[in-house]
């Protein structure tokens with residue numbers, strides 16, 4: 001990091017193997033802070049319109065923030081951004097872990113990568129020095145071998161390895177990035193971008209951690225958090241995001257069998273609570289975070305080790321209920337394979353559920369799968385499919401394109417089963433039971449994204465007596481099953497909070513309203529670290545700027561018709577949900593003109609025609625239980 005709150009950017013041209021340093025002035029840094037806002041600023045500035053997402057002109061940016069690498073819990077997150085090979089528009093994905101703080105300790109705030117190496121290469125950034133190193137020994141290897149090999153080659157177990165995985169090398173459009181084997185940039189296909197550049201990894205080692213401008217004041221905020229956070233009662237520490245399985249099952253919106261159902265008979269078997277009581281061996285954490293929400297599991301008979309962490313909610317739902325699988329140990333194995341191939345678990349699970357429904361309807365045949373019987377609940381088939389997708393072999397070549405492109409290639413009405421927004425597969429949250437989330441899905445510049453704003457159960461908790469978002473005027477409780485002007489306003493305000501979190505690198509499992517760290521203490525911490533006097537208004541403008549720039553990026557790339565229009569999920573969403581969200585559907589008037597069809601049980605013809613059908617079962621408009629999000633509203637690194 002540069003001094004005086006300027007930012008120091010490392011520019012790398014892989015084609016020429018040259019580097020240069022850019023110092024961003026303090027006023028610019030204060031307008032963007034880092035993360036998604038700084039990344040979209042750089043991409044807009046540096047990337048020409050109309051580039052091929054998998055070509056050398058795509059620019060891959062990694063941005064930290066002004067508070068990354070210091071000691072407050074939850075401030076370790078950083079951003080990967082580029083033009084997405086999945087959507088053709090703005091691609092952004094955050095991860096926690098250790099890589100961002102290490103980059104800051106090496107003296108850099110961001111890395112901007114362009115061009116394409118003639119041969120496989122990895123970057124080694126050690127403080128001021130940058131080396132281009134031969135990655136041939138690691139090309140084609142699984143992530144664990146790469147991590148171990150690079151640590152051994154460099155003779156340092158404290159290097160932090162961010163890598164693209166085999167899936168990224170082979171151009172799977174939803175390939176992820178991972179640091180230290182467990183911390184993922186899951187969404188938007190950033191792994192495919194990195195692989196297309198013949199760049200295997202970016203390895204960092206720093207020896208000069210950043211320090212606060214006002215150390216005493218910054219320490220005061222650490223004490224504030226210690227006084228206000230109670231680990232013993234924190235659901236994120238106890239069951240992590242996997243607590244979402246039973247919470248969403250209770251609300252009748254656990255995505256099941258490709259969103260056909262909202263209740264899964266095997267929910268308890270694959271829940272976070274069952275995981276805690278059976279295969280959980282440890283709770284992992286990110287740099288300097290007291291919450292320690294990460295799962296680490298072991299299943300000796302399947303070769304599953306804690307080295308690759310454990311499944312988050314999104315993984316349990318996308319590979320479990322969405323594919324009809326109720327075997328937790330096999331889901332742990334699937335999770336390990338996602339980590340080894342470095343795949344986005346949401347998109348991979350979604351594309352497999354899509355394939356299962358196509359198989360059910362004879363659109364994908366046993367001949368096409370190479371003999372794999374893709375029935376709902378067939379865990380062995382899912383494991384085989386992950387290998388094929390990760391290697392982009394057999395039918396994995398088709399499915400590695402994502403549901404939108406796969407459906408177009410298959411024809412025969414396969415698009416009825418392809419649930420996506422702007423080409424990105426739908427996360428494991430059904431907007432028919434969380435109406436505000438439908439706005440997030442429809443309006444997100446990155447396509448279907450559950451990380452745009454808090455989910456509706458949190459809107460239900462607004463109140464005038466000291467609610468952490470009361471400072472934004474959000475004091476009135478809102479029903480999760482309504483989508484009216486009050487909900488739209490709440491979404492608009494809270495989307496700025498979430499975008500500000502993405503810009504400053506704050507984990508929303510630590511920040512309010514999901515956890516203890518309020519907006520004002522966070523502001524005080526930013527000011528203590530930087531020496532500024534930022535206001536909450538100024539911070540919200542950063543969040544707004546982040547969103548605006550991402551949308552401008554999409555406009556400028558004009559990379560595909562519809563990128564800027566609000567997009568819904570699929571016709572399936574126009575069909576009503578079962579109890580307790582029974583009868584709820586989404587309307588065209590909600591701006592969701594093509595979203596998932598029958599989320600929950602309905603006559604087969606409604607699946608086939610994708611039309612708007614009659615109410616299924618009693619149209620009682622029952623209220624979804626305000627069960628709290630149970631972590632389901634939150635983030636999983638695999639999931640973003």
Ligand code: SF4
Pocket residue numbers: 073074075076096097236284285286289290291292293294507508509510
């Ligand atoms: S709450 Fe969890 S994901 Fe967030 S920073 Fe802490 S350990 Fe990482």
